[in-house]
Amino acid sequence: MDRTACVDLPALPLQVLLLGRPGWASGPAAVVGRGRIRWANRAARRAGVRPGTGHAAAVAACPALRAAPVAAAEIATARGRALAVLRGFSPAVEPAGGAAGTFWLDATGLERLYGSVDRWAREVAGAVEALGLRARIAVGFTRFGAWAAARAGLGRGRVVFADPGQEGAAVGRVPLARLGLAPGLTTTLERLGITTVAAFAALPAGGVRERFGPEALRLHRLATGRAWAPLVPPPDTALPVAAARFDHPEDRTDRLLFRIKERLDPLLRQMAGRGEAVAELRLGLGPGREERIRPAAPACDGRRLLDLVRLRLEAAAPAGPVEELRLTAVPVRRQPVQVELFAARPRRDPDAAARALARVRAELGNGAVVRAVLRDAHLPEARFAWEPLDGPLPGPRPRAVGMRPVVRRLLDRPVPAPEAARAPTVAGPFEVSGGWWHREVRREYRFVRGPAGLWWVFRAGGRWYRHGEGP
Amino acid sequence: MVPARRLARDPPRDAWALGALAGRLAELSGPGGGSCLSPAFALVWDAQRQGEPAAWIATAGGTFFPPDAADVGVDLAALAVVRAPDARRALRAAGRLVQSGGFGLVVLDLGRAPVPVPDQARLAGLADRHRVAGVCLTRKSPEAPSLGPRVSVRAEAVWERAGPGRFRCRVQTLKDRLGPAGRASAEVLRGPDGLR
Numbered sequence: 001m002d003r004t005a006c007v008d009l010p011a012l013p014l015q016v017l018l019l020g021r022p023g024w025a026s027g028p029a030a031v032v033g034r035g036r037i038r039w040a041n042r043a044a045r046r047a048g049v050r051p052g053t054g055h056a057a058a059v060a061a062c063p064a065l066r067a068a069p070v071a072a073a074e075i076a077t078a079r080g081r082a083l084a085v086l087r088g089f090s091p092a093v094e095p096a097g098g099a100a101g102t103f104w105l106d107a108t109g110l111e112r113l114y115g116s117v118d119r120w121a122r123e124v125a126g127a128v129e130a131l132g133l134r135a136r137i138a139v140g141f142t143r144f145g146a147w148a149a150a151r152a153g154l155g156r157g158r159v160v161f162a163d164p165g166q167e168g169a170a171v172g173r174v175p176l177a178r179l180g181l182a183p184g185l186t187t188t189l190e191r192l193g194i195t196t197v198a199a200f201a202a203l204p205a206g207g208v209r210e211r212f213g214p215e216a217l218r219l220h221r222l223a224t225g226r227a228w229a230p231l232v233p234p235p236d237t238a239l240p241v242a243a244a245r246f247d248h249p250e251d252r253t254d255r256l257l258f259r260i261k262e263r264l265d266p267l268l269r270q271m272a273g274r275g276e277a278v279a280e281l282r283l284g285l286g287p288g289r290e291e292r293i294r295p296a297a298p299a300c301d302g303r304r305l306l307d308l309v310r311l312r313l314e315a316a317a318p319a320g321p322v323e324e325l326r327l328t329a330v331p332v333r334r335q336p337v338q339v340e341l342f343a344a345r346p347r348r349d350p351d352a353a354a355r356a357l358a359r360v361r362a363e364l365g366n367g368a369v370v371r372a373v374l375r376d377a378h379l380p381e382a383r384f385a386w387e388p389l390d391g392p393l394p395g396p397r398p399r400a401v402g403m404r405p406v407v408r409r410l411l412d413r414p415v416p417a418p419e420a421a422r423a424p425t426v427a428g429p430f431e432v433s434g435g436w437w438h439r440e441v442r443r444e445y446r447f448v449r450g451p452a453g454l455w456w457v458f459r460a461g462g463r464w465y466r467h468g469e470g471p
Numbered sequence: 472m473v474p475a476r477r478l479a480r481d482p483p484r485d486a487w488a489l490g491a492l493a494g495r496l497a498e499l500s501g502p503g504g505g506s507c508l509s510p511a512f513a514l515v516w517d518a519q520r521q522g523e524p525a526a527w528i529a530t531a532g533g534t535f536f537p538p539d540a541a542d543v544g545v546d547l548a549a550l551a552v553v554r555a556p557d558a559r560r561a562l563r564a565a566g567r568l569v570q571s572g573g574f575g576l577v578v579l580d581l582g583r584a585p586v587p588v589p590d591q592a593r594l595a596g597l598a599d600r601h602r603v604a605g606v607c608l609t610r611k612s613p614e615a616p617s618l619g620p621r622v623s624v625r626a627e628a629v630w631e632r633a634g635p636g637r638f639r640c641r642v643q644t645l646k647d648r649l650g651p652a653g654r655a656s657a658e659v660l661r662g663p664d665g666l667r
Contacts, residue, residue, distance in 0.1 A: 353524055353551075353573025360553055360564045368554050368564075372537035372547045384537040389551055396519035396549035405542045406638055406660045407508040411533035427662075447663070453503025453630070456663075468536060469504035470663065471630040471638050 003108045003117065004231070005139040006146035007086060007124065009078075009101025010153070012133075013070045014039035016078050019132050021068070030058065030067040037067065078133065085127045089120065092231045102147065106231050107139050117160050125158055140167040144222040148197055152178040172198030185216055197223055242267045242327045243284075249321030253313050256322055260309055263327050265302055272300045276331035281305055284326030285318050293362055294390055296354035298332045304355075308362035315363045354392040378434040379441060380410060380467060406471055408456060414465035420457040421464050423448035432458075487626055487642040487656050489517045489576060492604035495623035495649075496595040499642070500609045504582070506628045507608040508535050509660055510642050511578055512543045514606065519546055523575025526551040526568050528561050534580060539663070558584035565605065566593055572601040579607045591621035613645060623648045636662045 009015060018025045018041070028044035030037045032055050040049045040058075047062035059065050079101060086093045086103055090110065096102035105124070107117065114120040121137050128135040136157040138149035145167040149159050152174040161167035174197045176186055189212075194200050201223040209217040221227035242263035250256045260283070271278065277298035283291040293308050361369040370386040377383050428446030443458040447470060454470035487499075487510065501507045512535070518525045527535070527550060534552070541547055553568075555561035558581055568577050586594075586607065598605040607618060617625040625646040633639040643655040 347522065348524055348573050348575060350573060352571040356567045356571035356573060357551055359567050364555060364560060370552050370554060371550060372552065374538060374541055393524050393551055394549050396546045398516050398519040398546050399544035401544040403661045405539055406662055407512050407539040407543060408536045408663060409505040409508055409533050410536040453505055471505055
């Protein structure tokens, strides 16, 4: 029988606030947002501070109140940490939408691993509490039942239902006020004498929609078991990482490679099991040194990846002994390759070419294998850029032109050439300017006769420079 | 005695064409830094036209001006460029690319850097095995010796004015192991904008 558990982190924004300010927990404390109280702890509520009250009014009612806003990023971080911990206890964990600290877990079959469902629930709660967060957990048979039991804090925050009947009976008695529903809905239902889940579930479905709206109908369908949806865990976006710290720092490349292989192989097996391949391997060799290695195509081939690592380490050995190692793999989904029976084969193997370029890239650095892209600019050096070339080369599509132009050589940097002032001018001057939005550059270009062909020179600021060469 | 290779191959009309250079280590030299680029890019264009992937390996200092190469009609997106810090690493990169068999043309823009004989032998052997045209661009006068004994064909780029804004580039074969020396191919090219 399927088991569904719900872990609820009550008043998560308040918990995050007090986690960051432990000294506030002993007195009245609250979370404010847009000038209003959003969450208040028990001490604050006893002093008359209610959610929705203006901040100033709350301070007037409770001068000892300590209140502060909590950034959405902080709440997201806390949720993320809780999610990461819960993933260690269930193969499917689905966080509730929005900023609520509610998670559903698939608890089916886990008693075989932990001995009993109770023990599993205890360990889950303990792991979350180790993060400094208070959690309520309920293990039941339905999404709604587990959720309602957790939100209401049944069993003092930890309950495991033995059968669906027990779950139904216990959840039926839960007061609606403890479920955190929209205040207007709860108040309306209370005025009609509907104060428990069972009473709410007993209402006719058509009347619920008509009287209380679509949100109430959705809740009604969940409570009566008419709506069911499987758990949909979000994809795990954490990058696979393997790290190690060496008792004896490694100063030899061959031994370092062996250490890397020891960590790389399990990482690749883990990724292959998820249907992922390595698009980029980041090699951390201590503080301030990280090498990024990109294979020709996303790969799970440890031998090939290790070969690229070897080329990089041989080309640029670490400055000193390596004390710690960190491997981070940037994954991509492996794409199945469709085999075509009568596919036209290119004369050259593009994958072999891409692998060779990847080896060159590993040896010379990620910026060594490039292609030129043209830009719309005036200064010669701004009219193009070198773009890193990753992956296989596309099939070439050259254009036919009438009369081909001369191809010039452009120097990486203009070189001072005072002799150009005396060289015979073949063409020019041509004034070229650019970069006016940043730092305007004006140059007077000419073609002059150099010792072995044409020189492409310019004058700027009264000085002559050689920028390129022609035929 | 006629080498078997010569019998197996029709004598090419143009000594400086991709078909004639496939499987060989070639050298194209010229006196200036820009002398060899235009005929080299004619080869790149020819390779791309035949669907052969091409790679260009340059060393530090300067390389071809990409807008000019694009005006030749070369597909820059399909031209792999390796920027090596020195000639030694450029040669290693060339060896890797030729050995892969994935390229039909690999151009090594070396300038004045020498190529050690063992590297020449290795490149020549790999080019032959994988039917790759390996072309080294060097900067030297025609009287200077070629890179070495493993260069199968050496040509020189000779330039002269051919009218307003026009240049004639003649590629003259100085040495060819598989054919007679002295053959030449010529092309008239237009100069850069503004050059008259």
